[in-house]
Amino acid sequence: MIKMSRTAAVAALVTMGMFGGVAFADSGSESDLTKVTVDDTQSRITVGGQGSLSATPDVMRLNAGVEVRRASAGEAFADAREAAAKLTKALLDAGIQAKDMRTDELSLGPEYDNYPHVSGYRAAQGVEAVVRDIEAADRVVDAVAGVGEDVRLNGVSFEISNTRKALRAARDAAFKDAGIRAGQYAKLAGRELGRVLSISEEDLTPPPATFGGGALADKAFVSPGQQAVSVHVRVVYELV
Incomplete structure (x- = not known):
């Protein structure tokens, strides 16, 4: 043993x-x-x-953008840029500083009913905005939603500064x-x-x-x- x-x-x-x-x-x-x-x-x-x-995180990153579909590439791109300008203004008016925004998407391409037949063109522009005042999160989200039908809210994330x-x-x-x-x-x-x-x-x-x-409850929907x-x-x- x-x-x-x-x-x-x-x-x-x-x-x-x-x-x-x-x-x-x-x-x-x-x-x-x-x-x-x-x-x-x-x-x-x-x-x-x-x-x-x-x-508790004190910073929110918001990803939003605009997306349009038009008959021609030039029209789609021009309208997307115009909608993006409205989105940028809405974010600035909501208190986001210009230095806290960056473009994270810019695209233009054809769409097909039956390839290779082009049915139209899709243009999109996205932006990431840093919300440093977490209590303003709901106001910023509402401002984005109020831009118009072309706007897209792609999500938010939180972090500790x-x-x-x-x-x-x-x-x-x-x-x-x-x-x-x-x-x-x-x-x-x-x-x-x-x-x-x-x-x-x-x-x-x-x-x-x-x-x-x-x-x-009764305060905010973004937590x-x-x-x-x-x-x-x-x-x-x-x-x-």
Whole structure:
């Protein structure tokens, strides 16, 4: 019968990913998997930590445009440009600054009833507008809708303009999370944690918040919701 010390046994289980899979760390989330490695020959443990903080987005990006169909290419393009000018004016009147608008589509092409017979021409021009006053979101959307039948509202997205404060808090939480996990595994291996040997930050890109159609009763129909700012760290601790 092969005998194995408690330290070596736990290290083997953790290194392989307990029961043939990746080891589950106690993070409170079933979907959060962390691979933990205990290297008993070098007296160190490597563990991942995650920190996340939810914040309310304060910037909205609106994608809108105009689209027309006419008998000739010249007529379609001219009418699309005229409609686009009306859309731009509506956005400016709604409080959007010129520097916060950019053209993100400009197209002109034939349409067919039965190829290659051309039935007309379609022209389109799109714009992305940055709404920095989130409380003005409904006013801006209403202004776009009021431009006319040629206007198209293609969607909105939300973001946090300054993520520094949220990232700092998420880093604190991620490092604490790594320490708790490492301490638990060290105890299981019959060891104690020593000094931190290295720290690496793996992912700090916040996922974009998207428009979900949520409504704020009697106030607004455009709701920014919440956006999670997450940080993942990998920390190597000395085992003593």
